[in-house]
Amino acid sequence: MASSFARTEIDKPGPAEGGTAPSFSPLYQQIKGLLLGSLQAAEWKPGEMIPSEIELAGRFKVSQGTVRKAIDELAQENHLVRRQGKGTFVATHAEQRTQYRFLRLMPDDGGDGRLQRRLLECRRMRAPAEIARALDLKAGEAAVQVRRLLLSAGAEPVQPVVLDEIWLAGPLFKGLTADKLAGWRGPMYGLFETEFGVRMIRAEEKIRAVTASADEAALLAVAPGSALLLVERLSFTYGDQPVELRRGLYHTGRFHYRNALN
Amino acid sequence: MASSFARTEIDKPGPAEGGTAPSFSPLYQQIKGLLLGSLQAAEWKPGEMIPSEIELAGRFKVSQGTVRKAIDELAQENHLVRRQGKGTFVATHAEQRTQYRFLRLMPDDGGDGRLQRRLLECRRMRAPAEIARALDLKAGEAAVQVRRLLLSAGAEPVQPVVLDEIWLAGPLFKGLTADKLAGWRGPMYGLFETEFGVRMIRAEEKIRAVTASADEAALLAVAPGSALLLVERLSFTYGDQPVELRRGLYHTGRFHYRNALN
DNA sequence: CAGTGGTCTAGACCACTAG
DNA sequence: TAGTGGTCTAGACCACTGA
Numbered sequence: 001m002a003s004s005f006a007r008t009e010i011d012k013p014g015p016a017e018g019g020t021a022p023s024f025s026p027l028y029q030q031i032k033g034l035l036l037g038s039l040q041a042a043e044w045k046p047g048e049m050i051p052s053e054i055e056l057a058g059r060f061k062v063s064q065g066t067v068r069k070a071i072d073e074l075a076q077e078n079h080l081v082r083r084q085g086k087g088t089f090v091a092t093h094a095e096q097r098t099q100y101r102f103l104r105l106m107p108d109d110g111g112d113g114r115l116q117r118r119l120l121e122c123r124r125m126r127a128p129a130e131i132a133r134a135l136d137l138k139a140g141e142a143a144v145q146v147r148r149l150l151l152s153a154g155a156e157p158v159q160p161v162v163l164d165e166i167w168l169a170g171p172l173f174k175g176l177t178a179d180k181l182a183g184w185r186g187p188m189y190g191l192f193e194t195e196f197g198v199r200m201i202r203a204e205e206k207i208r209a210v211t212a213s214a215d216e217a218a219l220l221a222v223a224p225g226s227a228l229l230l231v232e233r234l235s236f237t238y239g240d241q242p243v244e245l246r247r248g249l250y251h252t253g254r255f256h257y258r259n260a261l262n
Numbered sequence: 263m264a265s266s267f268a269r270t271e272i273d274k275p276g277p278a279e280g281g282t283a284p285s286f287s288p289l290y291q292q293i294k295g296l297l298l299g300s301l302q303a304a305e306w307k308p309g310e311m312i313p314s315e316i317e318l319a320g321r322f323k324v325s326q327g328t329v330r331k332a333i334d335e336l337a338q339e340n341h342l343v344r345r346q347g348k349g350t351f352v353a354t355h356a357e358q359r360t361q362y363r364f365l366r367l368m369p370d371d372g373g374d375g376r377l378q379r380r381l382l383e384c385r386r387m388r389a390p391a392e393i394a395r396a397l398d399l400k401a402g403e404a405a406v407q408v409r410r411l412l413l414s415a416g417a418e419p420v421q422p423v424v425l426d427e428i429w430l431a432g433p434l435f436k437g438l439t440a441d442k443l444a445g446w447r448g449p450m451y452g453l454f455e456t457e458f459g460v461r462m463i464r465a466e467e468k469i470r471a472v473t474a475s476a477d478e479a480a481l482l483a484v485a486p487g488s489a490l491l492l493v494e495r496l497s498f499t500y501g502d503q504p505v506e507l508r509r510g511l512y513h514t515g516r517f518h519y520r521n522a523l524n
Numbered sequence: 525c526a527g528t529g530g531t532c533t534a535g536a537c538c539a540c541t542a543g
Numbered sequence: 544t545a546g547t548g549g550t551c552t553a554g555a556c557c558a559c560t561g562a
Contacts, residue, residue: 052527065552068529068530084558085560085561086527102523205521208514209512229469258466261364261464286558288532290531314547324532347549348541528561531555536552539547539550542546
């Protein structure tokens with residue numbers, strides 16, 4: 001089948017109407033878009049296997065190589081996970097070795113850096129203006145506030161490391177209670193996935209240095225006025241929809257925030 | 263040409279000798295290794311065009327698609343830059359729009375965030391033990407210490423934002439002087455490339471929060487005891503050889519460190 | 525063993541750049 | 544118009560998994 005023919009089978013936009021619009025989208029990008037649509041529509045759920053490359057190629061009337069390139073990019077972007085000999089699976093936060101998908105905190109020594117959680121608070125309220133703006137909520141809509149501590153659980157004396165204040169878009173997290181949170185084993189993002197059908201896709205962090213207030217110092221067992229890392233994370237689900245705003249205060253005495261630049 | 267035949271043309275290791283060694287390396291990975299070797303040996307210099315895919319395919323006796331996959335990965339890792347219709351080029355820090363390749367500092371408002379430099383010091387000395395360890399220097403080898411300020415050059419009043427202390431592996435940077443540094447326009451990594459043939463490939467950063475000492479506070483025009491971001495960056499050239507250790511103190515009053523998580 | 529993803533090939537055609 | 548990278552195909556074979 002000629003490629004130009006195959007393209008007309010799927011191509012949506014047609015020729016450019018004016019201006020400097022791109023007016024050209026490779027087939028594999030269109031396939032990628034369709035697959036993303038199926039993921040967003042939860043046609044295949046996190047952890048499930050998607051159809052084989054050959055079947056998808058037949059479904060879309062393209063060659064296996066084209067489907068392959070689309071899947072390659074989706075795997076690169078952590079939407080899918082390829083497993084040779086088994087199949088391609090929807091990525092999930094639930095069955096993951098790394099407890100904290102987005103947490104870049106590492107112990108200064110080479111320790112394992114495991115952390116234990118202590119839930120401080122979980123309540124539902126009208127979203128404050130600033131939170132509503134960040135999470136694209138309408139005026140008066142609800143938000144869920146979670147506050148918690150992460151404590152080092154290595155060999156050393158257990159001590160607080162992170163004080164998190166988490167804001168979740170209320171409409172998506174109906175029925176989230178302190179009990180549900182406290183009873184959940186595994187990553188919090190796993191709970192969001194399986195209980196609320198909200199999968200975190202990507203996040204942006206803004207990092208600043210601040211001094212600890214009296215309250216914060218007490219919770220983190222440091223002196224008031226100590227320097228802390230303030231990590232503000234905005235997490236997005238499909239369609240670049242912001243669903244979580246997290247403000248973490250990191251005590252970087254025995255830990256540091258690690259980042260790789262390429 | 264059968265793939266199994268083509269492979270024997272290049273394959274180095276041969277069958278496994280024992281243990282659980284991988285004992286299999288795809289052709290395109292081997293090609294990638296060869297290309298990386300040529301880059302490290304400066305067979306093609308930063309900014310130059312490398313041979314076309316077709317020519318490389320002929321040289322290595324593989325198909326264009328195989329070369330393509332190797333180049334794809336090298337482009338992804340920022341070793342090469344593809345330009346449709348023109349060719350594939352060795353990546354360079356010299357001719358770059360982004361002045362600071364690895365600097366993640368962004369203005370809180372949407373400003374342009376341009377920074378101006380003020381060189382404080384540049385001297386050559388025996389590497390302190392800690393620096394020697396980080397840069398893999400032998401005892402007694404030299405290091406170059408550079409100290410400088412970065413100041414916001416936007417609309418606001420010009421004010422210090424970053425205090426950098428940079429340590430460079432002495433043997434690689436013979437002849438680096440304050441004059442050369444001060445007279446250079448463009449990214450510092452561009453100078454390293456063109457004058458010393460050292461190209462930074464990747465870096466690792468460790469971020470902590472600290473309080474400003476009296477000296478640091480004076481230079482950054484903040485109150486002593488203010489919270490600052492301490493960003494410790496270790497940069498590597500080819501072969502994972504560490505060549506630069508940089509300690510930056512960031513004043514995050516009007517700026518923040520931005521990070522994207524995928 | 526069948527089914528999956530992973531590699532490789534050979535060739536066609538398209539999009540972009542520059543002389 | 545020639546040369547480059549970018550897309551797409553069709554088919555072969557390899558490596559891995561699990562029944």
